[in-house]
Every structure is written in structure tokens, then in C-alpha cells.
Amino acid sequence: MSMQQDFVHPRQMDDMRAIHAAINSFSGVMTKMMMLMKELGTTLEQVSHAFDALTSLSFTDDEVKQYVHHFGEEVISMKEGIAFCQYNKLVHEDVLHPVEQLKKSLKEAEKAAKAEKSAFEKYRKAKQCVDKQEKAFAERSKPLDTSKSYPTHVQARNKALVSLQNCRNEFEDRFAMLVNEVENVTATALKRYLELNAGYMTSVVDALTKTDPTIEEAAVLHCQEQQEHRQSVVEQRCLQVNSELSIVHAPQGYRLDPNGMNGGLHDSIKKSSNSFQDQHRVSSTVSRGQPPRGRMPSPAMTAVEGGAPSPHRGASAVVSLRTLKPTAEAAT
Numbered sequence: 001m002s003m004q005q006d007f008v009h010p011r012q013m014d015d016m017r018a019i020h021a022a023i024n025s026f027s028g029v030m031t032k033m034m035m036l037m038k039e040l041g042t043t044l045e046q047v048s049h050a051f052d053a054l055t056s057l058s059f060t061d062d063e064v065k066q067y068v069h070h071f072g073e074e075v076i077s078m079k080e081g082i083a084f085c086q087y088n089k090l091v092h093e094d095v096l097h098p099v100e101q102l103k104k105s106l107k108e109a110e111k112a113a114k115a116e117k118s119a120f121e122k123y124r125k126a127k128q129c130v131d132k133q134e135k136a137f138a139e140r141s142k143p144l145d146t147s148k149s150y151p152t153h154v155q156a157r158n159k160a161l162v163s164l165q166n167c168r169n170e171f172e173d174r175f176a177m178l179v180n181e182v183e184n185v186t187a188t189a190l191k192r193y194l195e196l197n198a199g200y201m202t203s204v205v206d207a208l209t210k211t212d213p214t215i216e217e218a219a220v221l222h223c224q225e226q227q228e229h230r231q232s233v234v235e236q237r238c239l240q241v242n243s244e245l246s247i248v249h250a251p252q253g254y255r256l257d258p259n260g261m262n263g264g265l266h267d268s269i270k271k272s273s274n275s276f277q278d279q280h281r282v283s284s285t286v287s288r289g290q291p292p293r294g295r296m297p298s299p300a301m302t303a304v305e306g307g308a309p310s311p312h313r314g315a316s317a318v319v320s321l322r323t324l325k326p327t328a329e330a331a332t
Helices: 008-054 062-080 082-139 150-211 215-248 265-280 299-305 315-331
Strands: none
Touching: 008 062, 008 082, 008 150, 062 150, 082 150, 150 215
16 A cells, blocks of 8 residues: 555645635625725715805805705715615625634534544554565565564554545545535625625615706716726727737748758748759750760650650660660560
């Protein structure tokens, strides 16, 4: 039996530490956001007081005073109404509490990890004891069946291995349950948190629109502008990606030749063509005592040359045909 290095377990332990840190910071961040929402109502009330102070002059028009006074009433109604209390209550119940419950599953997974680590140490020590005894007997060329303690050590090692496998399976199950629960809680809690924030912010917008109904048109226009902006961003990003892809796949103007020198593709083709022509060029110069060099004869040309000599052929060619003729007849 041999111990194999486990590359997955360290990453699992890192994940559990990350989950532990995330749960601890989650509550603080939610509380901070809760205070910010509470501060929003308080600040809006202060804003209404500031506008009211501007209309406290003796010469201010009554219509303007009524407009500002209406705004202050709506803000106070929103701030002291059930909107924030309901928001605060449901965030704690539907968002914070489920995330806090993850600590139980995390604690169980951490407990299983500790049990696996302890079982691994026991197995490692039992295995080392067996390996050490086997090595000692091998060095002295002694059979292991002569040892009374060896079967006991082997049994202890095997028992420790079974315990390790059971603890490892338990940890794997706990870790899988933890990951699945974290995923489900995260998705559900985020959806609920968005709904609660949207509901509370709707109460803020409702206070504004009750003060001035024309604000609804501004809200609709804002949504349209945001949608157009997002669409424009997507289109620009697509154009940028297409431009980058065009640059990446653009044909290269040159490439390295086999000698490592930069040369154009046209140059390499030209060189290959010239080399081919040099090898197969017909020489017009005939050396004394040698037949003229020409192209390789085709089968049709060979058949023609087997008959009467052409009037354009040289004397040496006729001699060659006459010389080869007896050989051909002999072969026949």
C-alpha cells in the first residue's frame, strides 16, 4: 500500500476558509447597508427642512410654500411608516439568518476535516512502522514470517487505512453538502435582498411622485436612457472585440525563411521557381564528343524516334540510334 498525494484536499480546505471569512464579513456589510437605508430617510427629511427654510420668508408665494410642505409630509410619512421597519425585519429573516445558518454546515465540514487529518496521521505512522520492519528484514535477508510482530503491525496499518477511507468519505460528503448549500443560499438570499431593496426604494420614489406626479415621467425616461446606454456599451464592446480579432487573424506580410532571414513569401516562391528552372534548363551548347542535352523524351517522342531520323537531328543522334538498334533487335 502507498500513500498518494492529494491535490484536491488543500483546495477544499482553502474553500472552507474562504467561506468562513465570507460569512463573518457578511453580517457587517448588511448592517452597514441597513444603516445607509435608514440614513437615506433621515437625510431626505433634512432636505425637506432645508427647502422649508427657503420658503419661510414673509413674501414667499403660498403655492410654493404648499409645494414644499407637501414634500416634507411625504418624506416624514415614508420615514416613519412601515417601509423601513418591514425592510429591516425581512432582511434579517430572509437574508442574514440563512447565511448565518451556513455556519452549522461549515462547522460540521471542519469537524470532518479534523477527523480525516487525525486518521491520516494514524495511518501514516502505522504504515511507516510496517515499511521500516520490511526494510530491516530485507537488508538482513530474513523472511517476514519469522517475525511475530509483523502481522500485528500489518493489521494495525490496514485498520488505520479503513478508518482513513471512512473519514475521507465523510468529509467529502460534508464538503459537497456545504458547497451545495452555499450555492443555494447565495442565490436565494441575493434574489430576496434585491426584492427588498427594490421595495424600499419604491417607497422612496413613491414619496417623490406623490409630491410631484411629473416625476414618474422622469423615472420612465431614466429607465429608457439606462437601457440605451447599456445597449450602446454592448455594441461598442462587440466592435472592439471584432477589431481585435481582425488584427489577430490579419495575414502576415513576411515570414522567416529556413535560414532565419526575413524574406517575403513572393521571394521564396521566386527562388524555388528559379532553382527548378536551373535544374531543367535546356543547354544550347554541345560539348565535343557529347550528345546534346535536352528534355526527357516522352513515350510519343520515343516512338517517333524509333523510325526514320528527323531531318533536324544531328549526326551524333543518328549514330546513337544506329548503335542502339542492334541491341533492341537482340532483345527482340
